[in-house]
Amino acid sequence: MEIVESSVHDAARQHAEEAALAALVDQYASTLYRVAFSVLRNQQDAEDAVQEAFLRVLRHRETLGEIRDHRVWLVRIVWNIVLDRKRRAKTRPETDDIADLTRVLPATGMSAEQRAAAVQHHSSVLACVEKLPDREREVMLLSAFEELSSVEIAAVLGVTESSVRSRLFRARNLMAELLQHKRSTP
Amino acid sequence: MNSEVRFDRSVGALATEETLRMIARLPAPAGLEDRVKAGLRSAPKSANVIAWPLASANGWMRSAGMRGAAAAAIVLAIAGGGWGVYSHIQVAPVPSALADPQLPGAAGRFSTAGAMHVPQTVQGPVVAAPVLKKQVQPPAEAVPSWQQHAAKKGKAHAQSHSSAATPSIK
Numbered sequence: 001m002e003i004v005e006s007s008v009h010d011a012a013r014q015h016a017e018e019a020a021l022a023a024l025v026d027q028y029a030s031t032l033y034r035v036a037f038s039v040l041r042n043q044q045d046a047e048d049a050v051q052e053a054f055l056r057v058l059r060h061r062e063t064l065g066e067i068r069d070h071r072v073w074l075v076r077i078v079w080n081i082v083l084d085r086k087r088r089a090k091t092r093p094e095t096d097d098i099a100d101l102t103r104v105l106p107a108t109g110m111s112a113e114q115r116a117a118a119v120q121h122h123s124s125v126l127a128c129v130e131k132l133p134d135r136e137r138e139v140m141l142l143s144a145f146e147e148l149s150s151v152e153i154a155a156v157l158g159v160t161e162s163s164v165r166s167r168l169f170r171a172r173n174l175m176a177e178l179l180q181h182k183r184s185t186p
Numbered sequence: 187m188n189s190e191v192r193f194d195r196s197v198g199a200l201a202t203e204e205t206l207r208m209i210a211r212l213p214a215p216a217g218l219e220d221r222v223k224a225g226l227r228s229a230p231k232s233a234n235v236i237a238w239p240l241a242s243a244n245g246w247m248r249s250a251g252m253r254g255a256a257a258a259a260i261v262l263a264i265a266g267g268g269w270g271v272y273s274h275i276q277v278a279p280v281p282s283a284l285a286d287p288q289l290p291g292a293a294g295r296f297s298t299a300g301a302m303h304v305p306q307t308v309q310g311p312v313v314a315a316p317v318l319k320k321q322v323q324p325p326a327e328a329v330p331s332w333q334q335h336a337a338k339k340g341k342a343h344a345q346s347h348s349s350a351a352t353p354s355i356k
Contacts, residue, residue: 025222033214038206043215050218051225058226104212125205144206172199179201 017061024064025054028071031147032078038141039082041100041126049085053078069155075148076156083138101126128178136171139164 029050036046056077057064067073101119110118129137142153150168154161 021226022223025219025226029219029222030214033218034210034212037212038209041209047215047218047221051222054222054226055229058229105208121201122205122208125202126209129202129206140202141206144203144210146207146210172202175202176199 017064020064021054021058021061024057024070024074028074029054031071031145032074035075035142035145036078036082038144039079039086041096043100043104045085046082049078049081052081056081069152071147072152072155075152079142079156124182125179128175128182131178132171132174136167136174139167140171140175143168 032050032053033046036049037043040046040049053074057074064070101122105115105119105122129140132140138157139153142148142156143150148156150161150164154164157164
């Protein structure tokens with residue numbers, strides 16, 4: 001009798017864990033994909049990173065109950081994965097950004113010329129972002145996500161909120177200088 | 187000029203944030219959640235205990251007590267085997283006195299005490315010094331001092347005897 005009870009309990013617990021994981025996928029897969037894409041800027045790589053993040057969650061699903069903020073926790077996992085992948089990958093050339101942005105940018109209300117100009121502008125901005133120091137770039141990329149507050153960005157990066165703010169300030173100044181320099185030297 | 191620079195800076199920062207926000211707002215591809223779930227379903231969940239082929243799904247191996255008993259039996263079998271091997275090993279008897287091993291061919295001779303014969307060629311050729319011949323006196327002429335002393339002593343003794351034995355003629 002005891003055997004049956006324990007096996008039923010195990011099955012129920014496993015079912016509950018699977019349901020919780022499926023709910024996390026439904027709720028946060030899109031956010032994680034966008035975070036991954038902002039760093040990797042490639043659809044397939046971003047999707048692979050999301051898959052890997054949820055596989056890590058699956059391996060540590062026993063700890064799901066201890067996590068207070070699942071969103072920040074998941075963003076942190078996928079953030080570490082994409083940074084690791086980016087470190088291993090070669091430097092991304094600007095031409096790749098142009099090609100990928102042409103594919104993914106929304107074309108509503110724009111002529112072909114306007115769209116090409118927008119793609120060119122965005123890719124040159126992204127090339128400048130790549131030139132930023134790692135710390136400043138990371139804060140700048142995460143601050144673009146409206147759903148992440150500075151406290152949450154600090155939690156993802158494992159730093160204090162004040163350092164997030166100071167890094168963001170430095171990143172904006174550096175970006176302005178880089179863009180100005182790029183415009184002055186065609 | 188200063189305000190122009192500030193304006194440029196704000197424009198640059200705005201352009202950056204606009205681009206990054208645009209990328210951050212890009213929608214995820216359709217069917218992403220389903221693909222992720224399918225990937226999770228096909229992934230190995232955790233390490234499982236390999237099923238014993240003779241044990242049925244609801245058989246006796248499911249009981250924790252029986253599993254413990256089986257584990258204890260395995261431990262006993264291994265420990266018994268180990269003891270069997272240990273008890274059959276015969277320890278060599280310790281000799282009461284330790285004897286040095288005899289060197290071959292060393293009986294009745296002085297040992298070399300580990301000295302090794304090294305040929306001269308190892309340290310280079312050695313030029314033999316010329317040997318000077320000594321002039322040796324013939325042994326017949328040479329009278330040792332003790333013999334001379336003994337001869338003097340014997341002569342004196344003989345003289346005293348002869349003077350005592352022969353009366354003086356006056």
